[in-house]
Amino acid sequence: xxNIDQPTEMTATEGAIVQINCTYQTSGFNGLFWYQQHAGExxxxxxxxxxxxxxEKGRFSSFLSRSKGYSYLLLKELQMKDSASYLCAVKDSNYxxxxxxxxxLIIKP
Amino acid sequence: xxxxxxxxRHLVMGMTNKKSLKCEQHLGHNAMYWYKQSAKKPLELMFxxxxxxxxxxxxxxxxFSPECPNSSHLFLHLHTLQPEDSALYxxxxxxxxxxxxxxxxxxxxxxxxx
Numbered sequence: 001x002x003n004i005d006q007p008t009e010m011t012a013t014e015g016a017i018v019q020i021n022c023t024y025q026t027s028g029f030n031g032l033f034w035y036q037q038h039a040g041e042x043x044x045x046x047x048x049x050x051x052x053x054x055x056e057k058g059r060f061s062s063f064l065s066r067s068k069g070y071s072y073l074l075l076k077e078l079q080m081k082d083s084a085s086y087l088c089a090v091k092d093s094n095y096x097x098x099x100x101x102x103x104x105l106i107i108k109p
Numbered sequence: 110x111x112x113x114x115x116x117x118r119h120l121v122m123g124m125t126n127k128k129s130l131k132c133e134q135h136l137g138h139n140a141m142y143w144y145k146q147s148a149k150k151p152l153e154l155m156f157x158x159x160x161x162x163x164x165x166x167x168x169x170x171x172x173f174s175p176e177c178p179n180s181s182h183l184f185l186h187l188h189t190l191q192p193e194d195s196a197l198y199x200x201x202x203x204x205x206x207x208x209x210x211x212x213x214x215x216x217x218x219x220x221x222x223x
Contacts, residue, residue, distance in 0.1 A: 004151065008149070030209050031209040033211060041216060042113070042199065042214035042215055042216045042217060043152075043199070043214045044214070045211040045212070045213070048209070048211060050209060087152070089152075091209055095206065095207045095208060095209070096154065096157075096165065097152075097154065097212070098151075099151040099152040100151055101149060101150055101151045102149075102151075
């Protein structure tokens with residue numbers, strides 16, 4: 001079966017750095033996405049990785065290792081507004097998105 | 110502003126009611142999606158439309174009936190639902206279904222079945 005694993009919940013301190021991991025087992029691979037979802041709101045696109053390596057976008061970076069079936073989302077200089085759920089999703093060989101259950105990130109002052 | 114709107118935002122219905130959810134995208138995309146989001150569970154893909162044609166139906170019960178009259182509008186018709194159907198229903202769109210484009214989501218309809 002197809003599976004995406006990510007931690008259920010993480011806590012970090014304002015101003016710090018946090019890394020949210022995602023491991024996947026899918027039939028084929030056509031890219032990995034990270035989305036942010038604030039409570040009661042729509043998921044919004046953060047990043048896309050299809051090749052191995054690090055993609056940096058401001059305070060957020062995303063890393064991919066296809067051979068290990070592994071990705072992480074790195075958030076720097078955490079702000080209170082970063083409190084949200086972070087969803088990892090992989091496009092399989094049929095270009096269907098397989099979603100993880102999301103990681104709820106709690107930022108403390 | 111995501112360019113994808115959904116109405117209503119909240120809906121309470123009895124098990125014998127018939128209601129419809131509406132989604133509209135203003136992004137010029139060709140693919141539209143319905144997802145179900147339940148607490149602490151992964152997003153469940155329900156239906157995919159690409160250029161108005163349904164390309165995916167992930168074993169969704171027939172009490173959920175999608176309709177896509179054009180590339181900008183998507184409906185989900187509901188009838189004789191069960192309490193376990195209570196969830197957040199999200200609509201999304203993307204440039205195309207068979208490609209690696211990101212999806213843009215609407216704010217969702219919070220559905221409660223009593």
